[in-house]
Amino acid sequence: MEAAKAGKTMEKFDKLTGVAAPLPLVNIDTDMIIPKQFLKTIKRSGLGVNLFDEMRYDRQGNEIEDFVLNKPAYRNAQILVAGDNFGCGSSREHAPWALADFGIRCVISTSFADIFYNNCFKNGILPIVLPQEDVDKLMDDANRGANAVVTVDLENQVITGPDGGEIRFEVDSFKKHCLLNGLDDIGLTMQKADAIDAFEKKYGAEAPWV
Amino acid sequence: MSAPKTLYDKIWDAHLVSEDEDGTSLLYIDRHLVHEVTSPQAFEGLRTSGRKVRAPEKTIAVPDHNVPTTLDRAKGIDNEESRIQVEALDKNAKDFGINYYPVSDVRQGIVHIVGPEQGWTLPGMTVVCGDSHTATHGAFGALAHGIGTSEVEHVLATQTLIQKKSKNMKVEITGKLRPGVTAKDITLSVIGATGTAGGTGHVIEYCGEAIRDLSMEGRMTVCNMAIEGGARAGLIAPDEKTFEYVKGRPHAPKGEAWDAALAYWKTLFTDEGAHFDKVVTLKGEDIAPVVTWGTSPEDVLPIDAVVPAPEDFKGGKVEAARRSLDYMGLTPGQKLTDIQIDTVFIGSCTNGRIEDLRAAAAVLKGRKVKDGMRAMVVPGSGLVRAQAEEEGLADIFKEAGFEWRLAGCSMCLAMNPDQLAEGERCASTSNRNFEGRQGYKGRTHLVSPAMAAAAAITGHLTDIREFDAELA
Ligand code: SF4
Numbered sequence: 001m002e003a004a005k006a007g008k009t010m011e012k013f014d015k016l017t018g019v020a021a022p023l024p025l026v027n028i029d030t031d032m033i034i035p036k037q038f039l040k041t042i043k044r045s046g047l048g049v050n051l052f053d054e055m056r057y058d059r060q061g062n063e064i065e066d067f068v069l070n071k072p073a074y075r076n077a078q079i080l081v082a083g084d085n086f087g088c089g090s091s092r093e094h095a096p097w098a099l100a101d102f103g104i105r106c107v108i109s110t111s112f113a114d115i116f117y118n119n120c121f122k123n124g125i126l127p128i129v130l131p132q133e134d135v136d137k138l139m140d141d142a143n144r145g146a147n148a149v150v151t152v153d154l155e156n157q158v159i160t161g162p163d164g165g166e167i168r169f170e171v172d173s174f175k176k177h178c179l180l181n182g183l184d185d186i187g188l189t190m191q192k193a194d195a196i197d198a199f200e201k202k203y204g205a206e207a208p209w210v
Numbered sequence: 211m212s213a214p215k216t217l218y219d220k221i222w223d224a225h226l227v228s229e230d231e232d233g234t235s236l237l238y239i240d241r242h243l244v245h246e247v248t249s250p251q252a253f254e255g256l257r258t259s260g261r262k263v264r265a266p267e268k269t270i271a272v273p274d275h276n277v278p279t280t281l282d283r284a285k286g287i288d289n290e291e292s293r294i295q296v297e298a299l300d301k302n303a304k305d306f307g308i309n310y311y312p313v314s315d316v317r318q319g320i321v322h323i324v325g326p327e328q329g330w331t332l333p334g335m336t337v338v339c340g341d342s343h344t345a346t347h348g349a350f351g352a353l354a355h356g357i358g359t360s361e362v363e364h365v366l367a368t369q370t371l372i373q374k375k376s377k378n379m380k381v382e383i384t385g386k387l388r389p390g391v392t393a394k395d396i397t398l399s400v401i402g403a404t405g406t407a408g409g410t411g412h413v414i415e416y417c418g419e420a421i422r423d424l425s426m427e428g429r430m431t432v433c434n435m436a437i438e439g440g441a442r443a444g445l446i447a448p449d450e451k452t453f454e455y456v457k458g459r460p461h462a463p464k465g466e467a468w469d470a471a472l473a474y475w476k477t478l479f480t481d482e483g484a485h486f487d488k489v490v491t492l493k494g495e496d497i498a499p500v501v502t503w504g505t506s507p508e509d510v511l512p513i514d515a516v517v518p519a520p521e522d523f524k525g526g527k528v529e530a531a532r533r534s535l536d537y538m539g540l541t542p543g544q545k546l547t548d549i550q551i552d553t554v555f556i557g558s559c560t561n562g563r564i565e566d567l568r569a570a571a572a573v574l575k576g577r578k579v580k581d582g583m584r585a586m587v588v589p590g591s592g593l594v595r596a597q598a599e600e601e602g603l604a605d606i607f608k609e610a611g612f613e614w615r616l617a618g619c620s621m622c623l624a625m626n627p628d629q630l631a632e633g634e635r636c637a638s639t640s641n642r643n644f645e646g647r648q649g650y651k652g653r654t655h656l657v658s659p660a661m662a663a664a665a666a667i668t669g670h671l672t673d674i675r676e677f678d679a680e681l682a
Contacts, residue, residue, distance in 0.1 A: 025533070026526035027406055027506045031644040036625045040276065040291035042250035042298050044359075054646050059632075083526045085407040088440065089644060090623075091342040092248065093358035111407055114376075114442050115342060115356050122360035172374065174234040186261075189368045192228060192236060196370060199227040199238055209463035209471040210240050210268075210335065 011124035012182035016105050017151040018078030021068050022142035028082055029089035030116060034098040047094055048101030069102075073145030079106045079152065081135065081142045086127075087116025096123040106152050108159075110135050121175045124182070126154060128169045137161070154180060214481035216378045217447050218413045221353040221478070225336045227370055236370045240335040241352075244271035244308070244362070245321045246299040247625070248340030252363035253302040262306070264369040269308040270330050273299050274320045275625050277313050279588050279615035284314070292626065306366075319591025319617040322346040322559040326430065327591055329459025333448035333475040338365055343559050343641065344443075345436040349429035350456070351448035351478045353413070356437060376442045377487040379412035380480075383420035385494040390674040392569070393428035394561060394639070394658035396420065396492075397435040398500045402510035404490055409441030412488060415480060416446050420494035426455040427565035434560045435641050438507040447479040499674050501546055502643045502656040504534035509643070513661070513673045517544040537645055538653050539633070546671050549655070553636040554585040554666040555648070556612075556659055558622035561639035562590025564597050566659040570639075571603040573663035573677070579611035580669035586613045586628070588620040612666070624649045637665040 038050045056067050063070045069077060080099075086109040087095060096119045099107070107120065108128045120127045130138070141148045141161050151160040154176060159167045178185055189196075203210070215223070227236040242265075249271070256262070263269055276292035277283065287293035296313065303310035311318045317328065322343055325331045331347045337354040338344060340362040347354035357371065365371055381400055401408070414436050421432065429446050436444025453472060456462045463471045498512035509531075511518070519542035520532040535542065540549070556562075556570050567589065579585045587607050589595035595617055598604050604614050621628040622640040630636055630652025639662050643654040655671060664672040668680065 024526065024529070026530045027508075029506075029642075029644045031642070031647055035646055035650075036623050039247050039625065040289075040295055042254070042295060044251050054650065059650070083530075085405075085410070085440065088406055089342065089642060091340060091356040091358055093251075093340075093360060096358075111410055113407075113440060114410060115358060119358035119360065122358065172234075173232045174230065174372075185372055186255075186259075186364050186367050189236060189364065189370060189372065193368075195228045195236070196238070196368060200369075203224075203238065207334075207471070207474065209332070209467045 010122065010182045010184055013105060013124050013126055013154055013179045015151065015153045015155070016078060017149060018105070019074060019076060019146060020079040020081050020138065020142040020148045020150045021074040021077035022139050023068055023080055023082045024139055026083035027085045027088055030087055030092050030095040031089055033087070033095040034092065039092055039094050044097045045101060047098035048103070051098040051102045076103065078103055079108065079150055080104055081138045082107060082109045084110045086112050088113040091115045093119045093123070096120050096125050100125055108135060108138055121179055124179065126152065126179060128152070128159070128171070130167065130169055134167050138167070214484040216480045216484045216486065217351060217415055217445055217478055218353065218378055219484070221334055221336065222375060224334065233374050235373050235375065237336060237373045239338050239365050239369050239371055240268060241325070241330050241337045242269045242365050243321045243325050243337065243339035243344065244269060245275055245339070245341060246273045246295045247275045248359050249302065249362055250295060250298045251359050252340070252366055253306065255363040256306070256366055261367045263308060263366045266307040267309070268369065269366065270325065271299055271303045271308055272311040272318055272321050272324050273313055275619045275623065277618040278626055279618045279620045279628060281616060283616055316592040316596065319589070319594065320559045320562060320619055322434070323562060323590035323594065326350065327459070327593055329456060329462035332456060332462065332471070333452060334478050338371060342437045343434050345441070346430050346434040346559055348433035348436065348444040349426060349446050350452055351445060351475070353445065354443050377412045378485065379409060379414045379441065379488040380486040380490070381414050381416050382418040382489070382491045383416070383494050384418045384491060385420060386423070387420050387494045387497060390499050390660070391497050392658040392660065393424050393431035395497055395500050397432045398502065398507065398510045398656060399492060399497045400490065401435065401439045401507050402500065403492060404439055406438060406506055406508045407440045409436065409439040412441050414439070414441045414444045416444060421446060422449065425565055426451055427563040430563065431560055435507065438641055448475050499658065499661055501661065501671055503538065503540060503546060504531065505537055505643055505645050506530070506534070507641065507643060507656065509534060511546060513546055513671065515546055517542050517546065519543070547673055549671045550635065551637045551665045551670055552584060552634045553630060554579070554583065554662050555588070555621045555636055555638040555640065556586070556662050557588030557590065557620055558640035559590060560641040561659050562588065562594065564594050566639065567594065567598045567603050568601070570659040570663040571606040573660050574610040574612070574667070575606050577610055577667050579666040583611070583666055583669060585611060585666045586615060586621065588615040589617050591617045610666070621648050623647060637662045637671060
C-alpha cells in the first residue's frame, strides 16, 4: 500500500530538451525567486506568474522588458543558467514551486545553497553543479536566445549544448533514482518503519528525557 | 579506541536510524518546530495520503511570520491570506494533536526564540523546522537544520529526515572581543570573511575563547546566521552556561532524568585531534563593530570604513556589487557613518532576546530618537516582552520614542504590515539585507542592537565606540 503511494506527486525527470535562459547574477536568493508576499498561499500551485516577481514586473504589474524571462526568446525557457550560490537565503519551497510552475525543470550553476538544492529534487527539478568554465560555456550558449536549445540527460548525466558539445555532470545516486522514477520519498521511508520503531525503542531507553 | 569525533559526528551517530551504501541516511529527529508559512502544504499532504503525525509530542507549532505586532492584534488579522494561513495552523495543530502556542498565548513568539525558552531545545538533539534560521538552536549543541516543506511533511509522517552527512568546518574566534563588539559583529564578520557560500555543504562548529565568553543569547545570535554563511547548521558545544540556561525550563528534564541528561551532555564536545575539512580562525581583537552596505550579508564592513566600489571586487561579484550599490542608493567612497537612516528595527530571531533589548536600552536610556525617526522594538516572544517590562526596559524604549510592539517576525521579513516604504532606509538587527526583504525597494543595513539604538538617536549609522563622544 505504502509502495503504491510512493509515486504520488512528483513529476519524473529523465531527459529534457529546452531553451536555456542566462541569469548571470551571483547570490540569487529565494526572496528574489519568490518574494514573501506570495508565501501567504496554502497551496503549492500557481506561483509561476510571480517567479522573480520584483525583477520581472514594475510596481504597476507591467513586465520589465529587459528581464531575461520577459524576452520573447526566453518566455518558454525550461533551463536556467545562473551565477554562483543560487537559491541562498530562506528555506521556502515556494522557490522551486514557482520555478516548476513557470516551467523551469533544470537549473545550472557553480553552486547552490543546500536547502534549495534539496527542495528542487522534491519537485521534479534537477539542479546541476558544474565548474566555472562549463557554466561560462553554457552561459554563452544561453545568450544565443531561442537557438540555445540544450538537452539534459539525467540517466547518462550528460548535457548536450546547441553545438553538440557534451558536458558530464555528477548527481547523488539516490536523488537521481527518485527523480528518474518520480518517487515520493515519504513512501520510501515509510517502508523502513520497522527500523524507525527499533531505533525509537533503543533510543528512548538511552535518552528518556528526549 | 574509536577515532576522535567532532561534536557533529557524535550527534549524527546518535541519531542514525539507517545508512545506505552511498551514504544516504535516515536521521531521527527529536524536535520538529513548525510555523504557519512553510507548513500548510505539508499538513495537506498528510491529509490527502491519510497519514498521521508520527510523534505529535515532539512537534511544536507557533504562528510568527504573519502575525500583527500592533497592540490591538486581539481583534484579528486584516489581511485575508495571512489570516487564513494562521487559521490553518490553528486547525492543523488541533487536528493533529501537536503542541501549540496560539497568538493569544503569552508564550507565543518567533519559533526560534520560543523553542529554547520553553526548554524544547536541548543539547545533543536533532532539531528541524521549515525555516532556514533553525540554525539558531545549534547554540545548545543541538544539530539544527532548516528544511523545505516536502521535508516538513516527511518529518511529520516519519519523525526522520533523509540526509547525507555534511562536512565538518571549524570557525574559531580566539581571545577577547574589544568594547562595543557583540555576537552580531562576530557572526557578520565571519560571513564577511568566508562569503555567503563559504559554509555550503558544511556544518560549522564555532569555538574559541570569544565564543565561550558569550552568553546563551549571544551564542544563539552567532548560530542564527550560520545559514547566511551557507552552512547546513551551526554548533556550539554545550557547557555550564548552557546547562544553567536550560535548567528549570518547562520542557527540560527534571530530577533523575536531569542527572542522566547532564551526564550525557557533558560528553558533547569535539574530541582532541578530530578532523575538520575546513578551518577558519578570526582573532577576537580584530573584530570591529560592523554594518552591511549591500544586499547580501557578506557585504559587511567595519563601521569606520567607506562604501566600496564595484571594481574592488572580482568575478561575478563586480556586477552584484554594482547592482547592490544602485539598489542601496550609495556612492563609493562615502563614509558609512554618513549614511542617514529613516527607520530602526530592533527584533527578529537574531536579536530579539532579552539581552538584545538590554543592550539597546542601555544606549537609549534618557535619550530621544532623532526627529522624524521611525523606531520600533519587537520582542522575540511574549515572555521576552514581559520580562523587559518588568526590568523597566519597555519604559526606556517608549520614552526614547520607540514603538513597543507584541512578539513576531515583523519587519524582519515584512509579511505583516510592518514594512519599509520604497527607498526607506533601515538600521535593522535582523539577519537579511536582501533586495525587498523588509519591503519593496526598502534598504536594509544589518547591525547589532546597540548600533541600531545609536543610529535611532543620531539619525545616521553610528560607530558605537564613538557614540558617547559624539553626543557629548
Ligand atoms: S524573525 Fe525573521 S529570520 Fe527569524 S524566523 Fe522570523 S522571519 Fe525568519
